[in-house]
Amino acid sequence: MKTALPSLLWREVESLFFAPLAYIVLTIFLFLSGFSFVKALGEGAGEVGRTVEIFLGGGHWFWLCMLLLPPLITMRLVAEERRSGQLEVLLTAPVRDGEVVLAKFLGALIFQCFLWAPTLLHILLLRNYGALPAVGQLVTSYVGLTCVLALLTSVGLVFSILTSNQIVAAAASTTFNLVFFALPIAIDEIGIDWLVSPLRSVSMFEHFTSGFSKGVLDSSVLVFYASATLAMLVVATRSLEARKWR
Amino acid sequence: MALSGGGFGRGRRFAGVLEGLATCAVVFVFVGALLYATSRPSVRTLVDLTPEALYTLTPQTKQVLAQLPQTVEVTAVLGPESEAFANGLVAAQSEAIDYLVTLLREYELASGGRLKLRLLDRFADLGAVETMRLEEGITRSNVVMLKAGTRKRHVFLEELVTINRGFGDAGGLQPAELVSVHGEGPLTSAVLSVMDEKQPVLGVLSGFGAGEITDYDPWDWGYGTLAEAARGQGFEVRALDLVGGQGVPEDVDVVLVAGPRAPLGADVVASLQAHHDAGRGLFLAPDPRVSDPDLDSLLARLGVVRERSLLMTDPQLAQGFSSAQERMHHYIRRFDAQHPISAPISRQGVLARFAFCSGLTRHSGAPPELVLHPLVESRVEVFGDRLGTQGQLGDGRRDATEQTYARVIMVAIDSPTRSVIASGASFLGNPLLGFAEGGPANMDLALGSINWLAERDAALEVRPRELFESRVELTEFEAGTLTLYVLLAMPLAGALLGLIVWWSRRR
Numbered sequence: 001m002k003t004a005l006p007s008l009l010w011r012e013v014e015s016l017f018f019a020p021l022a023y024i025v026l027t028i029f030l031f032l033s034g035f036s037f038v039k040a041l042g043e044g045a046g047e048v049g050r051t052v053e054i055f056l057g058g059g060h061w062f063w064l065c066m067l068l069l070p071p072l073i074t075m076r077l078v079a080e081e082r083r084s085g086q087l088e089v090l091l092t093a094p095v096r097d098g099e100v101v102l103a104k105f106l107g108a109l110i111f112q113c114f115l116w117a118p119t120l121l122h123i124l125l126l127r128n129y130g131a132l133p134a135v136g137q138l139v140t141s142y143v144g145l146t147c148v149l150a151l152l153t154s155v156g157l158v159f160s161i162l163t164s165n166q167i168v169a170a171a172a173s174t175t176f177n178l179v180f181f182a183l184p185i186a187i188d189e190i191g192i193d194w195l196v197s198p199l200r201s202v203s204m205f206e207h208f209t210s211g212f213s214k215g216v217l218d219s220s221v222l223v224f225y226a227s228a229t230l231a232m233l234v235v236a237t238r239s240l241e242a243r244k245w246r
Numbered sequence: 247m248a249l250s251g252g253g254f255g256r257g258r259r260f261a262g263v264l265e266g267l268a269t270c271a272v273v274f275v276f277v278g279a280l281l282y283a284t285s286r287p288s289v290r291t292l293v294d295l296t297p298e299a300l301y302t303l304t305p306q307t308k309q310v311l312a313q314l315p316q317t318v319e320v321t322a323v324l325g326p327e328s329e330a331f332a333n334g335l336v337a338a339q340s341e342a343i344d345y346l347v348t349l350l351r352e353y354e355l356a357s358g359g360r361l362k363l364r365l366l367d368r369f370a371d372l373g374a375v376e377t378m379r380l381e382e383g384i385t386r387s388n389v390v391m392l393k394a395g396t397r398k399r400h401v402f403l404e405e406l407v408t409i410n411r412g413f414g415d416a417g418g419l420q421p422a423e424l425v426s427v428h429g430e431g432p433l434t435s436a437v438l439s440v441m442d443e444k445q446p447v448l449g450v451l452s453g454f455g456a457g458e459i460t461d462y463d464p465w466d467w468g469y470g471t472l473a474e475a476a477r478g479q480g481f482e483v484r485a486l487d488l489v490g491g492q493g494v495p496e497d498v499d500v501v502l503v504a505g506p507r508a509p510l511g512a513d514v515v516a517s518l519q520a521h522h523d524a525g526r527g528l529f530l531a532p533d534p535r536v537s538d539p540d541l542d543s544l545l546a547r548l549g550v551v552r553e554r555s556l557l558m559t560d561p562q563l564a565q566g567f568s569s570a571q572e573r574m575h576h577y578i579r580r581f582d583a584q585h586p587i588s589a590p591i592s593r594q595g596v597l598a599r600f601a602f603c604s605g606l607t608r609h610s611g612a613p614p615e616l617v618l619h620p621l622v623e624s625r626v627e628v629f630g631d632r633l634g635t636q637g638q639l640g641d642g643r644r645d646a647t648e649q650t651y652a653r654v655i656m657v658a659i660d661s662p663t664r665s666v667i668a669s670g671a672s673f674l675g676n677p678l679l680g681f682a683e684g685g686p687a688n689m690d691l692a693l694g695s696i697n698w699l700a701e702r703d704a705a706l707e708v709r710p711r712e713l714f715e716s717r718v719e720l721t722e723f724e725a726g727t728l729t730l731y732v733l734l735a736m737p738l739a740g741a742l743l744g745l746i747v748w749w750s751r752r753r
Binding site: 017018020022026027028029031035037038041049118121122129130132133135137140202209210211214215216217219227228231238241 | 297351
């Protein structure tokens, strides 16, 4: 059977990239990331490696964007289509639910990578002033960025499928992200010994500060993001299929 | 029909929900199992893309770790200074700690699980750190403790990285920075040393009015602090009673003679000589105020003569130190940058503190092939205040015959047998040894000497990785241009792109 994924993906990309809202988000995001970069440059005291470390993984602004952006992008993916009635049309078409979910996931991920791509220009701009950013550190930082975006996008997609209200989807997704981000840090601070180690192994912040931002890739961390994203996509597919039983 | 159809619908819905839940459960169990499996050290790998390959272990280390005959427990107690130094010391220490943590994880992975790593935060894990202090004799933080069976070894952060703390410049506080990292050599050596079957023994000569190894009073000139730290390094520390002619036991690797207040006598000196002739380490730190012809003859055989005076800062050159007592204390920042004992201290830019010491010179009869390594040198503003015939203190003033110049106050001799000679023992005593990081480097000097004498210096030479930190210094104009670009030009470009897309779609 011929797959409908390319056409579904194009449909998603088109809806994301050709909507005026996308460019409003892009403009605001670029301003915030620019502000974050200037701040990181100050905190890094001119050290390029340290600046990259703060800008991509160590700073507040980075995590604010990481935790808030995916829910804002994914909230409308299914919820909006459900509200407008287009979802029923899509689901009665000869396409698999998994393809619909994958297309929406990939579309949202591509769009977010498009948003983050200009941040690389910020760093490369430093070359004009004689600085030499470490290629390895940049590679691992952006690999980490993509991993986290993929996971949070899949989470946002699940919440968008579960509810027909975009605001509820965004709020639920953001809450999930914040808890998922803050819980390992909080448990570490409180010092609940038996929970610290397992939660540290799934801590996004820990993954960045001790690996991605330093130029180190850990196979178990990559497996975590790949498998957790896959799991959320399976949940999203089953949630979409569950509509048929209602 | 309607009833049965409705019942069938509910049944299908229920089955569908159950199937969905079961699928989700299976998926999450699968993810959990996969995570558990891939986090096992035997399958986990790190890809090191840092320019200096900071975390890539040498084949020798990998071989050592792959062939560990027993489990090695590694506990690291880490945390930067609590005080926010204006020169960026905390940031440099944090960077060093991050490096060490990642390196230790790489050790854990390379060992295939035979090396068990436990990380403790010196502030967050206070209870566990206190337990470590009581049970394992940890005397300070920023330390890695390796333990295998009954054998243990402490490795300090200062041995693993070079942080220029910025304290060593007489001109004032300088910016602190992490200069280089060289953790692999000391860590692998420590792993090897806890695998040794024989525990090294440090014998400390007792009697003769010297301080005892059981004296922990921080205000007394005892050596309890030193003994505890040496135990932390895996040594068995023993008080040695050599009066009566019994020789040094053969299982003693290093003998320390620290600050005897009475002459040792010919028999004791003969025992020390025999120990040294047998190829074992000797650490001599006599009190300069005590005249001891037998000990002086032993020193002469080793190739060293001690000055019969007490070093004092010249009152004409002393800045702010007025009393003779104060001028007998010396803050040392001149260390041999090449010798294994003093090189780590030299790189750190820290101070050592000595008191009641004299100068050491080469004996005129020393064979030309004998090499004396001057580990520690005083400042040039010191003179030797001549002692009385009974060891009475001088007048504290420099007369015409008392010269002002830098004195060597500690030397190392490595051939034919290793020995270390210091011109005073006060730097080993409880009051000056100091535990806290940021304190004097006396502990590093003491432990470095003992380890070197026991031939426990790095069994593995690994090139230190100099950190190349690309820096950018922006002028005000450049900083303004950069800010304009990232805060204004790029967002505007995004908005413009949106306008173009909107315009093209509208048409």
